[in-house]
Amino acid sequence: MSYRFFPFRRVKRPTISDEGSFFILRPSGSYKTNCATMLIRGDSPILYDVGSGKEVFHSIRSVLASMKKDKNDIKYAILSHFHPDHHTNIRSLKKFLPNANMICHKKAFNTLLQPFKYNTGREKIFERRSIKYSMISWNFYNRIFISKKIKYYTVENDPLFKFGNLRLKFIHTPGHNAGHLCLHDLSNKILFLGDLVPFTPWIDVYSEAVDDMIYSIKKLLDINPKQIKHSVRSHGNLSDNAKEVYEWSEERERFERYLDLIYDSLEKLPKILKNRPLKINEIASRILLNEYNSYNKYMNVFFFPPNVSWIYSYLLKLREEGKVEKKKNKWVSS
Ligand SMILES: [Zn+2]
Numbered sequence: 514m515s516y517r518f519f520p521f522r523r524v525k526r527p528t529i530s531d532e533g534s535f536f537i538l539r540p541s542g543s544y545k546t547n548c549a550t551m552l553i554r555g556d557s558p559i560l561y562d563v564g565s566g567k568e569v570f571h572s573i574r575s576v577l578a579s580m581k582k583d584k585n586d587i588k589y590a591i592l593s594h595f596h597p598d599h600h601t602n603i604r605s606l607k608k609f610l611p612n613a614n615m616i617c618h619k620k621a622f623n624t625l626l627q628p629f630k631y632n633t634g635r636e637k638i639f640e641r642r643s644i645k646y647s648m649i650s651w652n653f654y655n656r657i658f659i660s661k662k663i664k665y666y667t668v669e670n671d672p673l674f675k676f677g678n679l680r681l682k683f684i685h686t687p688g689h690n691a692g693h694l695c696l697h698d699l700s701n702k703i704l705f706l707g708d709l710v711p712f713t714p715w716i717d718v719y720s721e722a723v724d725d726m727i728y729s730i731k732k733l734l735d736i737n738p739k740q741i742k743h744s745v746r747s748h749g750n751l752s753d754n755a756k757e758v759y760e761w762s763e764e765r766e767r768f769e770r771y772l773d774l775i776y777d778s779l780e781k782l783p784k785i786l787k788n789r790p791l792k793i794n795e796i797a798s799r800i801l802l803n804e805y806n807s808y809n810k811y812m813n814v815f816f817f818p819p820n821v822s823w824i825y826s827y828l829l830k831l832r833e834e835g836k837v838e839k840k841k842n843k844w845v846s847s
Contacts, residue, residue: 556677593707621692688726
């Protein structure tokens with residue numbers, strides 16, 4: 514999520530990092546709420562995400578100039594998912610990059626066409642009604658940022674495309690967002706993770722979110738490790754000097770631990786709730802080790818603490834499996 518439109522936010526200068534086969538265009542604000550945009554070198558350079566804030570386009574222009582290319586040479590921008598920090602610049606894409614069109618996953622595009630439909634499972638799960646409405650307004654906000662001037666191409670079933678000298682595979686990795694796409698550059702053995710990163714604090718709350726996340730992690734773990742040298746996060750790892758690029762063996766191992774944590778939490782929750790009805794916030798403080806309230810103050814005000822999205826999603830899955838139930842505003846084991 515990005516709240517760049519708030520006038521009081523201080524703007525730092527964005528930075529650019531040349532990683533060989535691609536560039537990281539770092540955002541000007543905090544990595545918690547702003548993502549980096551990736552520009553992949555090629556006969557026709559490719560963008561992975563367009564970010565938010567006009568300074569991204571200035572970074573793109575200076576990188577293009579360094580490659581002796583210009584704004585007309587970018588034909589495609591691939592969108593990892595529709596969260597405002599990743600896509601808000603679609604609105605001004607044509608102005609800065611006249612030939613660029615968007616590629617996104619079909620599911621991501623469909624959520625834009627139905628901004629008032631938010632999948633919260635079969636019935637109301639939220640204790641605070643405002644949360645449901647903020648989810649709907651999130652989708653509505655996204656819709657405003659679709660531009661009619663741009664062509665949108667949607668992908669399904671993990672296609673492999675050739676873009677000039679580049680071979681890029683689109684990998685549907687739902688969970689963080691139902692229409693999330695990772696991008697595997699097979700020519701350079703780079704896996705762009707977008708926001709599908711180990712221990713992500715946020716998961717979009719919908720009834721299959723945790724199953725989707727498990728599916729996506731397994732899918733990444735199943736890729737032949739010889740085909741990936743490095744993986745790249747769209748938000749630098751704040752517990753490691755905001756680092757984005759890791760050897761895949763290291764990041765892969767974190768994904769394995771992440772999967773274990775998800776399974777552990779699913780096992781732990783029904784035990785915690787045995788004969789002891791608890792509210793969401795009480796459950797969160799028992800399951801989440803870090804202070805779950807402190808991640809991001811804007812998210813807390815307008816949505817809810819990001820980590821609590823996990824608790825909601827766990828409970829939805831466990832309820833589908835008949836392991837927990839909701840009584841009034843408390844949850845308890847069945
Ligand atoms: Zn993001």
